[in-house]
Amino acid sequence: MKCFWLFLVSFSFPAYACSVCGFGDDGSRWAYLFTTGLLTIVPLGVFAALGFYIYRYYHKSSQDELG
Amino acid sequence: MIDSLSSEAVIRRRTPVFSNAVFAMILFAFTELMFFMALISAFLVIQRDRATQWDLPSNVQLPIYVTAVNTFVLLLSGALLLWALRKESQEQRKIWVSAAALLGFVFVVVQGSEWIGLIELGMTMKSTIFGACFFLLVGSHAVHAVAGSIALLYGASLASRGQLDNESLKALQIFWLLIVLIWPVLYFVVYF
Numbered sequence: 104m105k106c107f108w109l110f111l112v113s114f115s116f117p118a119y120a121c122s123v124c125g126f127g128d129d130g131s132r133w134a135y136l137f138t139t140g141l142l143t144i145v146p147l148g149v150f151a152a153l154g155f156y157i158y159r160y161y162h163k164s165s166q167d168e169l170g
Numbered sequence: 171m172i173d174s175l176s177s178e179a180v181i182r183r184r185t186p187v188f189s190n191a192v193f194a195m196i197l198f199a200f201t202e203l204m205f206f207m208a209l210i211s212a213f214l215v216i217q218r219d220r221a222t223q224w225d226l227p228s229n230v231q232l233p234i235y236v237t238a239v240n241t242f243v244l245l246l247s248g249a250l251l252l253w254a255l256r257k258e259s260q261e262q263r264k265i266w267v268s269a270a271a272l273l274g275f276v277f278v279v280v281q282g283s284e285w286i287g288l289i290e291l292g293m294t295m296k297s298t299i300f301g302a303c304f305f306l307l308v309g310s311h312a313v314h315a316v317a318g319s320i321a322l323l324y325g326a327s328l329a330s331r332g333q334l335d336n337e338s339l340k341a342l343q344i345f346w347l348l349i350v351l352i353w354p355v356l357y358f359v360v361y362f
Contacts, residue, residue, distance in 0.1 A: 128218075128221070130218035130220065131215050131216075131218040131219035131220075134211075134215045134218040135211075135215050138207075138211035138214055138215065139211070141211070142207055142208065142211060145203065145204070146204065149200055153196070156187070157187050160187045161187075164185075
């Protein structure tokens with residue numbers, strides 16, 4: 104299975120149906136990849152921060168109950 | 171005795187982390203954040219494409235320095251609103267929230283006057299692709315800034331009636347801080 108994914112990643116090529124991959128130059132492709140990465144990471148970061156805040160809230164309240 | 175203690179612990183554990191108002195505002199602010207991120211993404215992709223006619227009209231220069239001062243005004247407005255939560259008295263809160271709203275309106279008015287100057291020089295949404303992207307991005311922020319300033323005024327009126335509680339103020343803060351903190355990013359992306 105790993106070999107399959109390795110093969111798939113090694114032989115990937117631009118999708119020409121995509122307006123950025125097909126016609127965009129390097130600068131625009133870089134911006135596309137960068138902002139796509141950012142748009143992926145930001146929601147995960149927001150949810151992680153919320154989860155951490157809730158965890159800390161309950162951890163602190165249980166510590167207060169014990170203390 | 172043990173039963174009453176454990177029931178008290180259960181009640182304390184069931185205390186919500188956020189009030190409904192704050193949680194709703196967090197969700198709303200998150201969707202707004204993603205909206206601005208998508209606009210920034212579109213702006214950068216179009217800007218970096220060499221095939222795009224990205225240049226400004228030759229006689230147009232973006233008001234970088236005025237906008238820098240205006241950015242400071244907006245940041246100051248956010249700081250004033252943060253300071254308002256430290257005040258217990260409704261009278262004090264009214265003063266700080268009103269000051270934040272006033273600075274919000276100053277920001278919008280200065281931005282508006284800049285736009286009028288740019289439009290008079292011939293830069294409109296239809297003149298160039300840059301113009302379209304510029305007015306879309308900065309205009310979206312301005313709409314939010316107007317809505318936020320009105321919300322702050324409403325908050326100040328609540329405080330004058332002694333009804334601005336901590337949770338409502340926190341919800342206001344979350345929305346306004348999103349508007350305040352996203353602006354330096356937009357300024358950097360659009361003006362440089």
